[in-house]
Amino acid sequence: MTTADDTRTRILAAARELFAERGYAATSLADIAAAVGLTKTAVAYHFHPKDRLAAEILSPAADDMLALLDAGHESRDDFVEALVGFAVRYRSVIRLFMEDLAGDDSVSPVSPGSERAVIRTYRDEIFTKLVGEDPGAETRLKGWALLGALQWGTVKTMDLPEDQVRAAMLESARAIWQDPRGG
Amino acid sequence: MTTADDTRTRILAAARELFAERGYAATSLADIAAAVGLTKTAVAYHFHPKDRLAAEILSPAADDMLALLDAGHESRDDFVEALVGFAVRYRSVIRLFMEDLAGDDSVSPVSPGSERAVIRTYRDEIFTKLVGEDPGAETRLKGWALLGALQWGTVKTMDLPEDQVRAAMLESARAIWQDPRGG
DNA sequence: GGCCGTCCAGTACGGTCGTACAGGACATAC
DNA sequence: GTATGTCCTGTACGACCGTACTGGACGGCC
Numbered sequence: 001m002t003t004a005d006d007t008r009t010r011i012l013a014a015a016r017e018l019f020a021e022r023g024y025a026a027t028s029l030a031d032i033a034a035a036v037g038l039t040k041t042a043v044a045y046h047f048h049p050k051d052r053l054a055a056e057i058l059s060p061a062a063d064d065m066l067a068l069l070d071a072g073h074e075s076r077d078d079f080v081e082a083l084v085g086f087a088v089r090y091r092s093v094i095r096l097f098m099e100d101l102a103g104d105d106s107v108s109p110v111s112p113g114s115e116r117a118v119i120r121t122y123r124d125e126i127f128t129k130l131v132g133e134d135p136g137a138e139t140r141l142k143g144w145a146l147l148g149a150l151q152w153g154t155v156k157t158m159d160l161p162e163d164q165v166r167a168a169m170l171e172s173a174r175a176i177w178q179d180p181r182g183g
Numbered sequence: 184m185t186t187a188d189d190t191r192t193r194i195l196a197a198a199r200e201l202f203a204e205r206g207y208a209a210t211s212l213a214d215i216a217a218a219v220g221l222t223k224t225a226v227a228y229h230f231h232p233k234d235r236l237a238a239e240i241l242s243p244a245a246d247d248m249l250a251l252l253d254a255g256h257e258s259r260d261d262f263v264e265a266l267v268g269f270a271v272r273y274r275s276v277i278r279l280f281m282e283d284l285a286g287d288d289s290v291s292p293v294s295p296g297s298e299r300a301v302i303r304t305y306r307d308e309i310f311t312k313l314v315g316e317d318p319g320a321e322t323r324l325k326g327w328a329l330l331g332a333l334q335w336g337t338v339k340t341m342d343l344p345e346d347q348v349r350a351a352m353l354e355s356a357r358a359i360w361q362d363p364r365g366g
Numbered sequence: 367g368g369c370c371g372t373c374c375a376g377t378a379c380g381g382t383c384g385t386a387c388a389g390g391a392c393a394t395a396c
Numbered sequence: 397g398t399a400t401g402t403c404c405t406g407t408a409c410g411a412c413c414g415t416a417c418t419g420g421a422c423g424g425c426c
Contacts, residue, residue: 007374026208028412028414029415030412038375039375040414041374041377042373042374042375044414044415045372045374046373048415049414049415050415102339137343137347138347138351140339141339141340141343141348141351144335144336144338144340145332145333145335145336145355146332147335148331148332148333148334148335148336149328149331149332150331151331152285153324153328155327156324156327157324157327160324164320164321165324168320168321168324172324172325172328176355176358190403190404211383212383212385213382213384221404221405223385224385224404224405224406224407225405227384228403231385232384232385233384
């Protein structure tokens with residue numbers, strides 16, 4: 001029980017790291033297994049479909065995102081601040097999160113009926129909260145720019161403490177939305 | 184000659200589009216072939232290693248990036264503006280470009296001795312021009328945030344005219360660097 | 367002792383990938 | 397008409413992927 005729990009968490013940790021570095025598709029079960037010192041069948045034993053590994057890694061972030069969406073935000077700035085906090089807090093899995101969020105609907109149906117597809121249903125809601133309904137061209141662009149900045153800014157600064165990343169990221173995120181001519 | 188040239192450009196166009204949507208690794212030769220109405224062997228005939236397809240697609244952008252790096256920029260703002268112009272102009276291939284640029288060095292050696300790895304040598308130069316040498320934590324984060332905003336902002340607004348994207352993108356890019364407390 | 371469930375390795379299977387090779391349709395040159 | 401080169405298909409190969417199945421090592425329980 002204890003030992004098995006250990007390997008489970010070790011697998012999760014290794015997978016989280018590899019997924020963050022290479023992305024979901026580019027990380028094989030054999031890679032994860034090698035990082036933990038097991039065979040790929042052992043990994044498959046603990047997480048039967050590969051999707052479940054990602055689902056379990058994503059699970060706490062997904063829950064928090066749901067709570068974040070349900071919470072009322074007075075202004076868009078408030079929502080942006082909450083979004084930045086979310087991205088920084090879950091920066092180790094945000095690449096995985098974004099892969100589901102921004103993936104093409106046409107390609108790779110995320111495995112037919114997979115649980116990972118759940119996140120994709122968030123997308124419209126997140127994006128609507130961010131840019132409003134039926135946004136203009138410029139607003140839509142800024143929405144994606146913000147999401148891109150959030151992902152890369154957090155992923156590429158894993159070595160920095162969370163507080164520092166959040167402060168800097170918040171500044172950049174607000175700057176994107178700010179009307180430079182005074183708004 | 185004419186017909187063969189046609190299929191070559193048609194393959195390039197389809198590949199450019201699919202690479203932009205799904206990324207390099209997630210796009211198979213069969214996918215590209217299906218989009219053009221050929222078999223994957225026909226595609227392989229025109230572009231012998233798959234790398235060459237990406238290399239040929241990336242080639243003009245790579246040349247322009249070299250020119251951009253060689254050109255003298257008075258201020259960092261000037262360089263940022265040039266960078267935004269580059270990203271918008273080559274938005275159809277910027278995802279491919281970024282894949283090479285930001286890829287992990289450890290994983291997937293981009294095919295041993297591949298030509299695609301050339302772009303990766305740009306990275307240090309681009310990043311240094313962007314954030315200076317030995318940048319602080321916040322500056323480094325903003326650099327990556329800018330690159331992320333550039334990529335997503337341009338890729339996800341393919342339906343908008345170039346001028347509009349450039350104007351909005353330039354605004355966001357400058358905002359990221361702006362010191363909100365007046366700088 | 368025997369029994370059973372957990373944890374993991376070994377093996378094998380179907381599928382997809384990029385690629386190599388052989389052959390055919392077709393136009394052009396001689 | 398025959399030869400030559402280009403353009404493309406069909407087939408096949410090895411490598412890798414995720415997964416199913418079998419079996420063995422180990423520990424707790426009766």
